[in-house]
Amino acid sequence: MKTIYCIGELLIDFVAEKQGSDLSKANEFxxxxxxxxxxxxxxIAKLGGSSKFIGCVGDDPFGTFLLDVLKANHVDISLAQRSKYFTTLAFVSLAENGERDFVFSRGADKKLKYLPEVKKGFNGQMVHLGAATALLGGNLEEAYGRYFFDALTQNAFISFDPNFRGDLWKNNEEVFIKKCKPFVEKAHLCKFSLEEAQLLSGETDLEKACGHLHKIGTQIITITLGGEGTFVSTPTMKTTIPSIEVDPVDTTGAGDAFIGCLLYQISTLGKAEEILNDHELLHKMVKKANIAGALTTTGYGAIPSLPNLEALQAYEV
Ligand code: ATP
Incomplete structure (x- = not known):
């Protein structure tokens, strides 16, 4: 089984207690x-996979809490860093339908340092880059770019999720699009929301959007569509793979559960690249990943709601 290095931010979500209210009215978190x-x-780790987290939290009680959670979920945190800056905070409110509204207060996550000795561990393994805060500048962006380059030179299987957050890129979408391009060009697998696929391609039609994104370079595109499932595109196949029916209460983390489950399955292949040419295998894996995403919406909070292998295996694929 390959190890999947997950690079990017780890932070506290303060979730408004009362569902249906916006952040301006929320009192308890x-x-x-x-x-x-x-x-x-x-x-990945909850499904029995091997994952290592590379990111930075504050040297404060919130940072300790976050690393304890990762440890309790069997994530390897030996490459996680601590900073004298305060742990990054996000405030989240949930609408009646489980959709979210975000406000970020950034701190330690942007202080991630590049450590050259990490590179050799990437050799022949997998690297997942999530970009919510990573492309906003500072040490994190530099470290992120250098780890990406290392992953390329070490023949790692690379996965990219732009994690576009409108409030982080206020009227700066063009910069975001430009910064995402090298990742879309070189990643083997990209996970987009519909909004991200449209934003990065400049196309509203899904097939046209994928055509544009494949031209940039990436070979496998998954576009997560909430309850509708996932649109999957390779240069030779395009299809929507339906999800299962659930009663969602909180959609936080559904996309992460989806890509985590997909990457976990790829990590169990002899060669991760097998997924690039075997459409039947890809179809099956996405179907399973859809279930992981769906199950995550049935509980509150992202990490506590992630399914383990047993929960997933209860469903036929
Ligand atoms: P995030 O908001 O966490 O970045 P996202 O918007 O990319 O994630 P979603 O599309 O909400 O993610 O969900 C990911 C996957 O989970 C979907 O492709 C789908 O398979 C499954 N899923 C999400 N919501 C539901 C739902 N209400 N019913 C069934 N499946 C769902």
Whole structure:
């Protein structure tokens, strides 16, 4: 089984207690672990995979809490860093339908340092880059770019999720699109939301959007569509793979559960690249990943709701 290095942010989500209210009206918040790449690392480890997290938290009680959660979920945190800056915080409110509204207060996540000795571990393994905060500048962006380059030179299987957050890129979408391009060009696998696929391609039609994104370079595109399932595209196949029916209460982390589950399955292949040419295998794996995403929406918070292998195996694929 390959190890999957998940690089990016780990932060506290303060989730508004009262569902259906926006952040301006929310009074009580519950502390939850968050950060998409960290969620992905947990999703992989919870299924029995091998994941290592590379990111930075503050040398404060929130940072300790976050690393404890990763450890408890069997994520290898030996490459996680701590900074004198305060742990990054996100405030989240949930609408009645489980959709979210975000506000970020950034701190330690942007202080991630590049460590050259990490590179040799990437050799022939897998690297997942989640970009919610990673392309916003500072040490994190530099470290992120250098780890990406290392992953390329070490023949790692590379996965990329742009994790576009509108409030982080206020009227700066063009910069975001430009910064994502090298990752879309070189990653073997990209996971987009519909909004991200449209934003990065400049096309509203899904097939046209994928055509454009394949031209940039990536070979496998998954576009997650919530309850509708996932649109999958390779240069020779395009199809929507349906999800299962669930009653969602909180969609936080569904996309991370999806990509974590897909990467976990790829990590069990003799050669990760097998997935690039075997459409039947890809179809099956996405179907399973859809179930992981769906199950995550049935509980509150991302990490506590991620399914383990037993929960997933209860469903026929
Ligand atoms: P995130 O918001 O965490 O970045 P996302 O918007 O990319 O994630 P979603 O599309 O909400 O992720 O969900 C990921 C996958 O989980 C979907 O492709 C789908 O298979 C499954 N899923 C999500 N919501 C539901 C739902 N309500 N019913 C069934 N399956 C769902």
């Amino acid at each position: 519950t502390k939850k672990p968050g950060g998409a790449p960290a969620n992905v690392a947990c999703a």
